[in-house]
Amino acid sequence: MWSMEDPLQDFGFSVDQCSKHLKSNLNIRFGIILREDIKELFLDIALFTKGSPILNFSYPICEEDLPKFSFCGRRKGEQIYYAGPINNPGFEILQGEYQILLELYNEHRSTVACANATVVCS
Amino acid sequence: MELNLDKIPNNIPTSTKKLDLSFNPLRHLGSHSFSSFPELQVLDLSRCEIRIIEDDAYQGLNHLSILILTGNPIQRLFPGAFFGLSSLQKLVAVETNLQSLEDFPIGHLKTLKELNVAHNLIHSFKLPEYFSNMPNLEYLDLSNNKIQNIYHEDLQVLHQMPLLNLSLDLSLNPLYFIQPGAFKEIKLRELTLRSNFNSTDVMKTCIQGLAGLKIHQLVLGEFKNERNLESFDKSLLEGLCNLTIEKFRIAYFDDFSEDTTDLFNCLVNVSTISLVHLSLKRPKYLPKNLRWRRLEMVNCGFEEFPTWELDSLKEFVLTDNKGVSPFTEMKLESLEFLDLSRNGLSFKGCCSHFELGTSRLKHLDLSFNDIITMSSNFLGLEQLEYLDFQRSNLKQASDFSVFLSLRNLRYLDISYTHTQVAFQGIFDGLVSLQVLKMAGNSFQNNFLPNIFKDLTNLTILDLSRCQLEQVSPVAFGSLPKLQLINMSHNNLLSLDTLPYEPLLSLQILDCSFNRIVASKEREWQHFPSNLVSLNLTQNDFACVCEHQNFLQWVKDHRQLLVETEQMVCAKPLDMQGMPMLSFRNATCQRSKTIISVSVFTVLTVSLVAVLVYKFYFHLMLLAGCKKYNRGESTYDAFVIYSSQDEDWVRNELVKNLEEGVPPFQLCLHYRDFIPGVAIAANIIQEGFYKSRKVIVVVSQHFIQSRWCIFEYEIAQTWQFLSSRAGIIFIVLQKVEKSLLRQQVELYRLLSRNTYLEWEDSVLGRHIFWRRLRKALLDGKPWSPEGMADAENS
Numbered sequence: 001m002w003s004m005e006d007p008l009q010d011f012g013f014s015v016d017q018c019s020k021h022l023k024s025n026l027n028i029r030f031g032i033i034l035r036e037d038i039k040e041l042f043l044d045i046a047l048f049t050k051g052s053p054i055l056n057f058s059y060p061i062c063e064e065d066l067p068k069f070s071f072c073g074r075r076k077g078e079q080i081y082y083a084g085p086i087n088n089p090g091f092e093i094l095q096g097e098y099q100i101l102l103e104l105y106n107e108h109r110s111t112v113a114c115a116n117a118t119v120v121c122s
Numbered sequence: 123m124e125l126n127l128d129k130i131p132n133n134i135p136t137s138t139k140k141l142d143l144s145f146n147p148l149r150h151l152g153s154h155s156f157s158s159f160p161e162l163q164v165l166d167l168s169r170c171e172i173r174i175i176e177d178d179a180y181q182g183l184n185h186l187s188i189l190i191l192t193g194n195p196i197q198r199l200f201p202g203a204f205f206g207l208s209s210l211q212k213l214v215a216v217e218t219n220l221q222s223l224e225d226f227p228i229g230h231l232k233t234l235k236e237l238n239v240a241h242n243l244i245h246s247f248k249l250p251e252y253f254s255n256m257p258n259l260e261y262l263d264l265s266n267n268k269i270q271n272i273y274h275e276d277l278q279v280l281h282q283m284p285l286l287n288l289s290l291d292l293s294l295n296p297l298y299f300i301q302p303g304a305f306k307e308i309k310l311r312e313l314t315l316r317s318n319f320n321s322t323d324v325m326k327t328c329i330q331g332l333a334g335l336k337i338h339q340l341v342l343g344e345f346k347n348e349r350n351l352e353s354f355d356k357s358l359l360e361g362l363c364n365l366t367i368e369k370f371r372i373a374y375f376d377d378f379s380e381d382t383t384d385l386f387n388c389l390v391n392v393s394t395i396s397l398v399h400l401s402l403k404r405p406k407y408l409p410k411n412l413r414w415r416r417l418e419m420v421n422c423g424f425e426e427f428p429t430w431e432l433d434s435l436k437e438f439v440l441t442d443n444k445g446v447s448p449f450t451e452m453k454l455e456s457l458e459f460l461d462l463s464r465n466g467l468s469f470k471g472c473c474s475h476f477e478l479g480t481s482r483l484k485h486l487d488l489s490f491n492d493i494i495t496m497s498s499n500f501l502g503l504e505q506l507e508y509l510d511f512q513r514s515n516l517k518q519a520s521d522f523s524v525f526l527s528l529r530n531l532r533y534l535d536i537s538y539t540h541t542q543v544a545f546q547g548i549f550d551g552l553v554s555l556q557v558l559k560m561a562g563n564s565f566q567n568n569f570l571p572n573i574f575k576d577l578t579n580l581t582i583l584d585l586s587r588c589q590l591e592q593v594s595p596v597a598f599g600s601l602p603k604l605q606l607i608n609m610s611h612n613n614l615l616s617l618d619t620l621p622y623e624p625l626l627s628l629q630i631l632d633c634s635f636n637r638i639v640a641s642k643e644r645e646w647q648h649f650p651s652n653l654v655s656l657n658l659t660q661n662d663f664a665c666v667c668e669h670q671n672f673l674q675w676v677k678d679h680r681q682l683l684v685e686t687e688q689m690v691c692a693k694p695l696d697m698q699g700m701p702m703l704s705f706r707n708a709t710c711q712r713s714k715t716i717i718s719v720s721v722f723t724v725l726t727v728s729l730v731a732v733l734v735y736k737f738y739f740h741l742m743l744l745a746g747c748k749k750y751n752r753g754e755s756t757y758d759a760f761v762i763y764s765s766q767d768e769d770w771v772r773n774e775l776v777k778n779l780e781e782g783v784p785p786f787q788l789c790l791h792y793r794d795f796i797p798g799v800a801i802a803a804n805i806i807q808e809g810f811y812k813s814r815k816v817i818v819v820v821s822q823h824f825i826q827s828r829w830c831i832f833e834y835e836i837a838q839t840w841q842f843l844s845s846r847a848g849i850i851f852i853v854l855q856k857v858e859k860s861l862l863r864q865q866v867e868l869y870r871l872l873s874r875n876t877y878l879e880w881e882d883s884v885l886g887r888h889i890f891w892r893r894l895r896k897a898l899l900d901g902k903p904w905s906p907e908g909m910a911d912a913e914n915s
Contacts, residue, residue: 033169033193035145066373066398070266070294070317070345075216077144077168077193078241084347 011113030082037076040107048099093121137161144168153178162186169193177202184208192216201227212236224250238263247276254283261289269295274304287311300331314341317348326358333364343373353377356385363388371396453479461487468492475502499526512537520544526551538562546573559584572596580604587611595620606630617641623648632657640669659688665697667710739784757789758898760813762833764823789813810840821854825861850897851877
């Protein structure tokens with residue numbers, strides 16, 4: 001169980017499991033007070049180890065037409081809380097220290113939330 | 123925005139139209155809180171901790187069209203809280219502790235179009251009486267509330283005042299019961315029910331409760347993170363037989379029935395059907411009597427390409443079904459619109475009406491697929507107006523005129539299709555084309571030839587990321603309607619404007635992200651006059667004086683350029699990263715001044731030198747007038763010569779020396795010897811005694827003449843005695859050596875000393891006269907060492 005909070009962003013996040021093999025259905029909890037409307041929402045993930053990038057991708061979380069998640073379309077000022085699984089390809093985490101950069105932004109490219117975390121796997 | 127304000131600041135201009143006070147702890151809105159801003163159109167009060175809104179809080183905001191109150195824990199709303207908002211069209215009261223619509227004091231807002239009361243505590247679906255006052259109401263968002271039951275009387279107001287354009291979102295309410303007949307004879311624009319039902323039974327009864335509803339669009343489904351239904355079977359949709367539905371959409375049901383045979387029995391008359399994120403896996407048999415006109419299937423996990431025969435279908439969308447490959451022949455004869463994008467499909471032969479089974483197709487989207495081999499040029503598909511292949515892997519697209527028969531095509535996208543354009547007729551036949559996107563492809567030799575001959579109607583052309591290095595001057599020669607060209611992310615080295623000259627309609631040109639150093643001198647004058655936007659950012663500009671005319675042109679046209687601050691210098695090193703516009707022409711002027719001053723100096727110095735050279739003797743005369751006096755001598759020189767050479771002496775020597783500058787006085791026997799005196803006495807008294815120098819004109823005749831030799835011997839003696847006069851030898855013509863040897867002394871002298879030789883060339887003569895003049899001017903003995911040598915030997 002790992003969690004974090006950021007009082008500046010009204011942002012909290014936790015993962016219910018911390019094993020070397022990342023399961024394909026990872027349960028997370030996530031709460032935020034939105035600073036922007038999220039009619040559309042995108043996630044950018046960048047993974048680094050020792051300063052060199054390993055993984056970099058952009059993923060659409062909310063689309064305008066028939067959005068996937070119930071928090072899509074929520075308004076600026078609204079509080080959202082998500083507890084549930086996230087889809088990811090299950091994979092082994094190799095030993096080491098990783099830096100993760102996460103950024104959520106909306107259709108106007110305004111940042112909704114961002115996080116800079118370090119994961120140590122030993 | 124968040125400024126920690128606890129009251130509305132008074133330094134905001136009264137003409138403000140949009141005011142964002144979100145995330146400030148205002149807490150309490152008293153009456154006439156915003157009367158200072160009568161022109162407000164948008165007021166954002168998101169999460170302002172507002173608990174109380176008093177009467178007339180918004181009084182005076184007659185132009186306000188949008189009011190946002192999201193995230194305020196409102197405890198008390200005075201009955202007149204929203205008075206005065208006579209133009210309000212959109213009210214957002216999301217997450218505001220609202221308990222019921224009936225008590226919400228907005229009944230007088232006649233202009234309201236959109237009411238968003240999602241994420242509240244509303245239990246009752248009772249649409250309040252005041253809705254009959256709101257004829258423009260189009261959108262009511264009641265999602266994420268606590269509504270469980272819907273009764274007949276809840277919709278009573280819609281019988282009195284039908285709101286035909288109303289879209290209603292009831293998603294995320296824990297619906298349990300809908301009274302049968304509640305929606306009877308109700309007409310709505312849209313009803314959305316997502317993640318509402320806890321079980322299939324509840325859903326089944328609730329859908330039956332919708333009987334009698336006439337609706338343009340019905341959306342059923344769940345959210346990926348809010349799944350409630352354990353399974354989905356065909357009986358769930360049975361209740362839909364009692365509804366009149368135009369468009370039916372169903373999304374994100376997890377365990378969706380794989381058997382589609384009877385699933386759509388109640389949806390035969392629907393015109394549009396969307397199936398989104400359902401795991402259908404294998405396409406099953408569809409009943410033949412379906413009257414669908416449009417079918418959308420997005421991410422339905424198909425493993426095989428469906429081969430349905432739907433005669434009525436005009437539009438078919440099958441996208442995001444990864445692994446559905448390969449494409450198999452279709453038979454949809456009425457089809458006009460086909461979107462098969464994002465499926466990873468491979469096409470062994472594309473495209474003709476044989477494969478697609480229709481010849482009415484106007485729109486074909488095969489983008490984001492796998493390998494598509496172009497085997498025919500759209501035989502039977504001449505109606506096509508829109509064609510998209512982007513990000514698929516096109517094979518053989520540049521082998522022949524693939525698009526030759528598409529005379530009606532308006533839009534073509536072959537971006538990032540691994541196409542290397544080698545055949546110049548690739549776009550032949552596209553006479554109606556208006557938009558051509560071909561970014562991310564390549565050209566033979568990275569050179570853009572004129573491949574656009576037939577495209578006379580083209581208005582938009584995207585050639586970005588094509589590794590282009592050069593553009594043919596005639597590349598765009600036949601595109602009179604072209605308005606936009608994107609040439610960004612290529613490898614162009616200079617802003618070659620000649621190709622753009624014929625583009626009379628060009629308005630936007632993007633040349634960003636190239637390697638442009640500068641434009642060729644004067645070329646930028648060829649730019650089309652209608653250009654309004656030119657993007658030159660992210661290039662390798664050389665901010666050097668060599669290109670100062672171009673740099674000045676850039677400055678003069680900054681209103682044409684976009685993001686001028688992104689136009690930075692790459693060269694020289696000391697300007698690297700500096701804005702291009704900061705280049706100062708003064709630096710060039712300074713170096714220009716330096717150059718011109720030095721050129722002027724050099725010219726002046728050489729002019730002076732030339733003048734000094736030319737007027738050397740004049741200057742000597744002027745400067746040395748005191749030094750230069752003849753003293754006791756009457757003559758400058760006594761000339762010894764043979765009478766045979768008298769012509770030369772008279773015509774050349776006398777003329778040049780006595781009439782030139784400075785004038786010399788020569789002693790000539792035919793003129794200056796006193797008659798009656800012995801020749802020898804004349805030679806000595808008039809010749810040597812009165813002359814500073816002696817000129818000896820050596821020639822064949824001279825040596826043969828006894829008088830001359832006599833005179834020469836006297837001269838030598840005289841020079842020896844007076845140690846004053848110098849002897850200047852002029853060799854008028856080459857003398858035979860044997861003859862010269864007769865005069866041993868003269869021979870030795872001439873072979874060892876410098877003498878003047880009469881030349882035939884103009885330059886030689888010029889030098890001759892200068893040397894002679896110089897020798898005559900010199901008061902000292904001429905070539906004294908030589909003389910000494912001569913005497914010693």
